[in-house]
Amino acid sequence: MAQTKKSKVTSRSLLSLLILAVLGVLAWWLYNRNVPKFARYPEFGIDIPYNFSIHGIDVSKYQKDIDWAEVKAMNVDNIQIGFTFIKATEGLGNVDGYFKQNWHDAKKAEVVRGAYHFFYATKSGKIQAENFINTVQLETGDLPPVLDVEQAYGVSVDKVKQRVKEFLDTIHEYYGVMPIIYTNVDFYNQYLKNDFDDYPLWVAHYLQKDKPRITREWTFWQHSESGHINGIANRVDFNVFNGDSSEFMKLLIE
Template sequence: MARRVSTPSSPKKRALPPIGWVVIVALVLLIGGGIWYVNRLNTNEWRHVSKIGIRLPFKYSIHGIDVSKHNGRINWQELRQMRFEELRLQFVFIKATEGASLTDKDFKNNWKQADGVGLYRGAYHFYIPWRTPESQFENFKRSVKLKKGDLPPVLDFELGTNALSQEQVIANLKTWLTLAENYYGVRPIIYTNADFYRRYIKENFVGYPLWIADYSGWTLNRYDDAVIHFWQHSKSGYTDGIRGPVDYNVFLGEVEDLKALCLK
């Protein structure tokens, strides 16, 4: 007679202890909260673009760069023809002058070439706070002739000084901006960073178009009610036609808004 083989009983599954459930729930909440937080921050629809090596805020469709002699010789045709994610560069700010006497050696050629390939173009002056605003504006005026369709002149204010008080710096900035507005017939754009915006610009230059350099975050919420037109969000992008990295900017509006900002 065959012997009956007994089947070993399956081991009983141990119930997950309460601390285990606490850990699981905490992980789910942490992951879900992280996803919610990232999506909340990503209101500007940032996405990495391998073609140019940086992320872009795809909430906005008008992207551009700023250049100076430090970018070397530029192939403007290649730059204009480049496409990335069905977009292309549409505007450029070009350094014209610095202080009371310096002129960017590539300005004249860059200014002409940018116009030739159909980019919206703007010229900027690198402001030296310990030089007189009158002499600095004369330097800019000698080099920059604007025409209909050009962007307003730009005052690049990112250099500090201990030689003047805050009140004196503000007064001199107002002098340069007033001279430029009277001469060109349009209110200039102020380029600055977060620190200088809070210290000098916020309470003193209401109504001026702002171009903010800020690489620190996903949004510009910390600028309160400031009317910001341009955002320089990266200094390490790439483009066809330029060797090495270049500053990337975005216009915070539509094409009609950009055209309205230009000289009439």
């Protein structure tokens, strides 16, 4: 009888160890499945997380003249530009000098386009939104509008939140779509966390090879600021979309 009890205890112990081992392997697999896999692409001049299927860039006047047909045509091991965010406006009345050209040419080259506004926390959010609205005419197939907010300029957390909400509410009401917030991890955690978690997030984080260091869900990830692509003379920011093609299509304006 004692030997039988001992055998049962041993069997339970082995079963427990087996279960723990299986759970450990499963946890390892789930973790590694969600961690971006980087590879060096000399043609792009940077390491790229290749386990995302949709890649993009963002541009402004600093990239100067862009040959969008060349941008669209570049394809290295199935890494190809599928979307772009284009700077449209800044502050109360500034318009990017290359916006009109980029907006037209990206569409002509069949690169999915989106427009963004560079935000000043020291100024009215509503008036800044009106600057964007007066500049950007969105069409079917475009990405939602983007608020680029990266600095507080000494403004209090509450005031930043108030002005950001003014901007987002005005944009949402006018275009009928929920805007995207672009920012870096530290700014989001300090100024926006909890109050704006329902908005799609485009997060900048490229100082280490890992997924964005943020706990909430994100939609776009700016993983590099120094990429190269045919058709653009200067360095350019590279991004990925966190999803597949069907999820990307759902994000576009109808």
